[in-house]
Amino acid sequence: xxxxxxxxxxxxxxxxxxxxxxxxxxxxxxxxxxxxxxxxxxxxxxxxxxxxxxxxxxxxxxxxxxxxxxxxxxxxxxxxxxxxxxxxxxxxxxxxxxxxxxxxxxxxxxxxxxxx
Amino acid sequence: xxxxxxxxxxxxxxxxxxxxxxxxxxxxxxxxxxxxxxxxxxxxxxxxxxxxxxxxxxxxxxxxxxxxxxxxxxxxxxxxxxxxxxxxxxxxxxxxxxxxxxxxxxxxxx
Numbered sequence: 001x002x003x004x005x006x007x008x009x010x011x012x013x014x015x016x017x018x019x020x021x022x023x024x025x026x027x028x029x030x031x032x033x034x035x036x037x038x039x040x041x042x043x044x045x046x047x048x049x050x051x052x053x054x055x056x057x058x059x060x061x062x063x064x065x066x067x068x069x070x071x072x073x074x075x076x077x078x079x080x081x082x083x084x085x086x087x088x089x090x091x092x093x094x095x096x097x098x099x100x101x102x103x104x105x106x107x108x109x110x111x112x113x114x115x116x
Numbered sequence: 117x118x119x120x121x122x123x124x125x126x127x128x129x130x131x132x133x134x135x136x137x138x139x140x141x142x143x144x145x146x147x148x149x150x151x152x153x154x155x156x157x158x159x160x161x162x163x164x165x166x167x168x169x170x171x172x173x174x175x176x177x178x179x180x181x182x183x184x185x186x187x188x189x190x191x192x193x194x195x196x197x198x199x200x201x202x203x204x205x206x207x208x209x210x211x212x213x214x215x216x217x218x219x220x221x222x223x224x225x226x
Contacts, residue, residue, distance in 0.1 A: 032211075032212065034212075034213070034214070042218070043204060043216045043217060043218045043219050044160070044204070044214075044216045045216075046213060046214065046215070049211075049213065093159045093160075095214075097212055104150070104162060104165055105150075105162075105212070105214060106162070107152075107159040107160050107161070108159060109158070109159050110158070110159040112157075
């Protein structure tokens, strides 16, 4: 099956610093990847759609200048949380469609971010 | 009205019984529906997807879809303690975008 990895699995940083999270498709190519955020005891909320070779599409209410997305290759998308604040502490999860045209998405293991 | 609604639970079921999880959605044009299981602290894992009205079975799991009623359900037969998790219903909207319900927390009691 399709495997998606994320790195790091958890990160603790000071307020005001930037944090980069990587999402990789290990055994398939993904022209599109999705970034979600999940706060405790809440469901997943889509933040943005990452498109290889073009700009990401952000959901309403998500600051594109704060959450920078780069999809530089067919197997790697990165999310950078710039000038992180404690309210950005969350579980960040990426996903990718498994096969071309298929709607099933496979999720990475997630990155837990704690901003002090 | 939320786009995808689930009863947040918790739902408590004795081991060996059938667990029934329900989901309703608001967009009548939705065509693709997914059930994910999420253990505490982990990311979601796909259990089943269903596109057509009726039942779809996979092992102990059965997904049921009724597009006229805008209703999707997941049945878990012979529930095991390892089935204790949060179950997320998701509906595709637009280009492969998944919209999730708030999840139902299921506890299987030994």
